[in-house]
Amino acid sequence: MDVVSKDQSEYLIIRGDKVYEVVIGLEVHAQVTSNSKLFSTSSTKFGAEPNTQVSLVDAAFPGMLPVINEFCVKQAIKTGIGLKAQINKRSVFDRKNYFYADLPQGYQISQFKDPIVGEGKVILDMPDGHKEVGIERLHLEQDAGKSIHDMDPESTFVDLNRSGVALMEIVSKPDLRSPDEVNAYIKKLRSIMRYLGTCDGNMQEGSLRADVNVSVRLKGIKEFGTRCEIKNVNSIKFMQMAINYEANRQVDLIEEGKTIDQETRLFDTKKNETRSMRSKEDAHDYRYFPDPDLLPLEVSDEFIEALKAEIPELPDEKKKRFMDEFKISPYEATILVSDIDVAKYFEEVVAKMGKNKDMKLTVNWITGELFAVLNEKNLEISQSPISAKNLAKLINLIKNGTISGKIAKSIFEHMMDGDLDPQMIVEEKGLKQESDPKALETLIDKIINENREKAIEYKQGKEKLFGFFVGQVMKNSGGKANPQMVNEILKKKLQE
Amino acid sequence: MSDITRQSLNSLVKNIKEKKLSSYEITKSFVERSEKSKKLNAYITEDFSNALVKAKKFDDSPNFDLKLPGIPIAVKDLFCTNGIKTTAASKILNNFIPTYESTVTQNIWDEGGILLGKLNCDEFAMGSSNETSYFGNVQNPIDENLVPGGSSGGSAAAVSGQLTPVTIGTDTGGSIRQPASFTGTVGLKPTYGSCSRYGIVAFASSLDQAGPMAQNVEDCALLQEVISTYDPKDSTSIDFKRNQYRKELSKNIKGKKIGIPKEYRVDGMPKEIEELWQKGIQHIKNCGAEIVDISLPHTSYALPTYYIVAPAEASSNLARYDGVKYGFRSEGYNLIDMYEKTRSEGFGSEVQRRIMIGTYVLSSGYYDAYYLKAQKVRRLIKSDFDEAYKLVDAILTPSTPSSAFKIGEKKDDPISMYLNDIFTVPVNLAGLPAISIPAGHDAKGYPLGLQIIGKAFAEQEILDIAYAMEEKIEFKNKINDWWM
Numbered sequence: 001m002d003v004v005s006k007d008q009s010e011y012l013i014i015r016g017d018k019v020y021e022v023v024i025g026l027e028v029h030a031q032v033t034s035n036s037k038l039f040s041t042s043s044t045k046f047g048a049e050p051n052t053q054v055s056l057v058d059a060a061f062p063g064m065l066p067v068i069n070e071f072c073v074k075q076a077i078k079t080g081i082g083l084k085a086q087i088n089k090r091s092v093f094d095r096k097n098y099f100y101a102d103l104p105q106g107y108q109i110s111q112f113k114d115p116i117v118g119e120g121k122v123i124l125d126m127p128d129g130h131k132e133v134g135i136e137r138l139h140l141e142q143d144a145g146k147s148i149h150d151m152d153p154e155s156t157f158v159d160l161n162r163s164g165v166a167l168m169e170i171v172s173k174p175d176l177r178s179p180d181e182v183n184a185y186i187k188k189l190r191s192i193m194r195y196l197g198t199c200d201g202n203m204q205e206g207s208l209r210a211d212v213n214v215s216v217r218l219k220g221i222k223e224f225g226t227r228c229e230i231k232n233v234n235s236i237k238f239m240q241m242a243i244n245y246e247a248n249r250q251v252d253l254i255e256e257g258k259t260i261d262q263e264t265r266l267f268d269t270k271k272n273e274t275r276s277m278r279s280k281e282d283a284h285d286y287r288y289f290p291d292p293d294l295l296p297l298e299v300s301d302e303f304i305e306a307l308k309a310e311i312p313e314l315p316d317e318k319k320k321r322f323m324d325e326f327k328i329s330p331y332e333a334t335i336l337v338s339d340i341d342v343a344k345y346f347e348e349v350v351a352k353m354g355k356n357k358d359m360k361l362t363v364n365w366i367t368g369e370l371f372a373v374l375n376e377k378n379l380e381i382s383q384s385p386i387s388a389k390n391l392a393k394l395i396n397l398i399k400n401g402t403i404s405g406k407i408a409k410s411i412f413e414h415m416m417d418g419d420l421d422p423q424m425i426v427e428e429k430g431l432k433q434e435s436d437p438k439a440l441e442t443l444i445d446k447i448i449n450e451n452r453e454k455a456i457e458y459k460q461g462k463e464k465l466f467g468f469f470v471g472q473v474m475k476n477s478g479g480k481a482n483p484q485m486v487n488e489i490l491k492k493k494l495q496e
Numbered sequence: 497m498s499d500i501t502r503q504s505l506n507s508l509v510k511n512i513k514e515k516k517l518s519s520y521e522i523t524k525s526f527v528e529r530s531e532k533s534k535k536l537n538a539y540i541t542e543d544f545s546n547a548l549v550k551a552k553k554f555d556d557s558p559n560f561d562l563k564l565p566g567i568p569i570a571v572k573d574l575f576c577t578n579g580i581k582t583t584a585a586s587k588i589l590n591n592f593i594p595t596y597e598s599t600v601t602q603n604i605w606d607e608g609g610i611l612l613g614k615l616n617c618d619e620f621a622m623g624s625s626n627e628t629s630y631f632g633n634v635q636n637p638i639d640e641n642l643v644p645g646g647s648s649g650g651s652a653a654a655v656s657g658q659l660t661p662v663t664i665g666t667d668t669g670g671s672i673r674q675p676a677s678f679t680g681t682v683g684l685k686p687t688y689g690s691c692s693r694y695g696i697v698a699f700a701s702s703l704d705q706a707g708p709m710a711q712n713v714e715d716c717a718l719l720q721e722v723i724s725t726y727d728p729k730d731s732t733s734i735d736f737k738r739n740q741y742r743k744e745l746s747k748n749i750k751g752k753k754i755g756i757p758k759e760y761r762v763d764g765m766p767k768e769i770e771e772l773w774q775k776g777i778q779h780i781k782n783c784g785a786e787i788v789d790i791s792l793p794h795t796s797y798a799l800p801t802y803y804i805v806a807p808a809e810a811s812s813n814l815a816r817y818d819g820v821k822y823g824f825r826s827e828g829y830n831l832i833d834m835y836e837k838t839r840s841e842g843f844g845s846e847v848q849r850r851i852m853i854g855t856y857v858l859s860s861g862y863y864d865a866y867y868l869k870a871q872k873v874r875r876l877i878k879s880d881f882d883e884a885y886k887l888v889d890a891i892l893t894p895s896t897p898s899s900a901f902k903i904g905e906k907k908d909d910p911i912s913m914y915l916n917d918i919f920t921v922p923v924n925l926a927g928l929p930a931i932s933i934p935a936g937h938d939a940k941g942y943p944l945g946l947q948i949i950g951k952a953f954a955e956q957e958i959l960d961i962a963y964a965m966e967e968k969i970e971f972k973n974k975i976n977d978w979w980m
Contacts, residue, residue: 060816106815287858292701
């Protein structure tokens with residue numbers, strides 16, 4: 001595969017002297033965070049026993065009618081606000097008609113012509129700067145149930161727990177150009193929704209899935225190529241793999257002089273390839289029409305304004321504030337704001353540190369030591385074994401010279417054993433840094449006396465031996481000697 | 497008391513409250529008469545023994561504050577009844593027993609009503625003669641081998657034949673008013689949003705409306721008072737101030753302006769219908785109301801519009817009957833095969849016809865030409881009425897273009913069958929209330945009805961007009977119990 005990536009923002013496919021560009025648009029299905037379903041009062045809790053969270057409405061019993069869940073409407077509008085999008089004061093629920101065993105009504109209630117949210121945008125923080133991705137629309141719809149094909153050789157089982165759960169379908173414009181941008185887009189979208197509390201973004205539980213539209217064209221050409229839609233991809237990694245495969249497949253077809261059929265494809269995660277699911281000719285005719293069981297959804301300006309007042313500081317604004325307030329780099333700020341819980345943790349650490357803050361040290365400890373531990377133990381920051389309060393104390397101990405960075409690392413290890421107070425560890429284990437010049441001079445004199453010959457060699461020009469003396473001093477002090485002071489005093493004494 | 501079943505609902509209520517009759521006596525009379533009337537085939541499911549137990553229970557601790565104290569009532573088999581089989585007269589729901597109760601029936605039981613059984617109707621309420629029922633034709637008590645109308649044919653026959661004091665039907669395009677007209681009874685289709693659709697097997701959601709059917713206007717008013725409630729479980733239910741329809745009933749319609757739409761004088765309408773209409777006009781005048789000639793210019797488009805909108809919604813509403821979750825299933829070698837067999841065997845031909853029409857008019861490439869255009873015409877029809885109501889308070893028309901016809905006469909001619917609804921469908925398309933009252937007989941002695949159409953939410957007004965006309969018309973139903 002001749003993929004050229006001059007820098008990370010350019011993803012091009014080269015065949016001979018031809019350079020192809022990949023055009024990607026995403027339809028993300030985000031499960032609305034809500035206790036009950038879009039049109040019924042059943043619970044939406046994940047992982048319950050099959051068919052235990054199903055109401056008569058969800059199972060489409062005769063005479064049952066949908067009643068809109070106002071909370072889900074609020075969540076969709078909030079998400080729209082987070083995407084800087086047009087909120088439509090009047091939207092319409094339509095029926096999308098098709099038969100399937102896990103679709104009890106024989107239709108999905110969705111929004112077709114008049115979605116609740118119109119055009120908006122998402123800003124991606126790419127290594128070479130910002131990239132704006134347009135949002136085409138966001139609409140509310142019901143999820144289907146789940147067909148389970150692998151429990152019995154002859155039968156398919158149906159679990160309706162998911163049937164009727166509220167989804168937001170967020171449709172991007174075809175503005176994405178590489179798997180990396182797709183990665184950044186999904187992460188940013190998830191981050192915004194997690195800030196808003198409108199979708200937990202949990203891809204393992206299926207709270208975030210996407211249909212990926214891929215087309216290719218010669219770089220510099222304006223017209224879009226024929227696109228293929230890859231259905232229901234449920235991880236960023238698979239999205240990237242699917243795009244990579246699909247883009248190359250399309251380029252190969254063009255190079256062979258063949259045409260690309262507009263079709264729906266599936267991504268086989270085991271074989272790492274996409275394959276045709278149905279062609280345009282076989283596409284369902286969904287016979288959309290306005291659901292006569294539901295009136296058009298109308299919201300007032302006051303309703304929208306009240307929701308705007310509930311919107312928290314979002315990642316882009318937070319990033320800007322972090323940069324202004326804490327004087328940290330855009331790169332550092334991006335990392336800290338990408339997850340609302342990380343941002344919260346960071347701000348808590350900063351708040352607990354008091355007046356004499358060291359931002360550089362703080363950022364390094366969170367994104368370095370702490371992230372490494374979380375990664376290793378596979379924990380979310382909300383489950384961090386070390387509280388923000390105690391990390392703040394540890395950083396302060398370094399900052400005020402009580403302990404060295406090296407000692408701090410070993411204290412950090414101890415702290416994980418039940419979120420221990422670093423001050424206590426320092427006292428209990430006597431790890432306080434030795435910064436008394438007289439005590440250090442005495443120690444250094446002793447070391448020089450014990451190694452007279454080496455001290456003479458050093459004076460004669462064997463400067464490498466300086467490291468040996470530092471090591472001896474640190475060793476004899478049990479690692480507690482203040483390294484900077486040791487350096488200074490040693491230099492002076494060795495010259496004497 | 498052999499005359500119990502001849503009594504009106506209001507006199508039964510009065511007799512119970514005055515302790516002249518017990519609920520058990522009344523219930524037993526209707527049960528016995530129903531037992532003797534099997535030939536009418538009005539019931540799909542009888543619940544007689546339960547009804548008698550409930551009647552006894554009522555008598556043991558009666559509550560006379562209720563509006564229907566211990567009154568037995570049979571209902572159309574389109575209303576879901578908790579624990580009682582509900583079929584919509586279809587094979588596909590042949591074995592379906594709901595675990596829930598429709599709001600409208602619940603309202604009846606809450607006011608002391610007792611379920612007698614579930615009444616026959618056209619399959620999924622699709623039909624005008626009750627001939628599409630999986631459970632067979634209903635006989636009109638007026639004459640042997642005469643259709644009772646439809647879709648609420650069993651309901652109309654049960655009221656007319658005195659198998660139940662009153663009943664409820666549903667009206668999507670005339671399914672209460674046309675059978676009322678064919679059986680010499682009174683039927684009210686309320687304003688869309690007046691009665692909850694929760695728990696009613698859906699035909700066409702934007703048109704379906706439950707309503708009362710009775711022997712007289714006062715009974716109809718009382719039942720409407722009971723069944724019409726605002727229901728948050730139905731998003732199209734409307735929260736408006738509902739009258740005490742029976743209590744507020746008045747014969748004083750002096751000074752009311754009643755419109756006569758010229759477009760309802762259709763070609764080929766029998767002379768006796770025209771004469772009936774003229775008689776009705778005279779009665780209105782005699783009541784002191786004023787007759788005003790009006791125009792509803794889009795009337796002729798109502799029937800084709802209806803036969804696009806209703807099947808479109810039905811094709812989607814009936815998709816849930818797929819053999820997967822409940823009801824009839826025919827085994828197949830895979831899912832699609834199971835769907836096809838289940839739905840081909842489970843639905844009758846009229847239902848299949850409408851599903852196909854509905855699927856067609858919604859399909860891509862045809863949507864704009866049919867469904868969308870029909871929605872536009874529907875708005876024009878509604879605005880016709882809005883214009884007319886600037887001039888008049890209500891509108892008087894015949895209920896049907898003919899009297900009841902023989903069983904089998906129109907069965908193979910759907911167009912001629914659909915034409916039965918020509919005077920009733922505009923009302924559903926406009927969401928308005930309308931009542932059919934018996935107003936005379938044709939040469940064969942079959943009853944004919946007149947329809948009074950009101951403004952939205954003006955049920956009281958049309959009940960009043962019907963009440964005043966009823967007194968002048970002095971209609972007597974000619975029932976000779978031929979089936980006994």
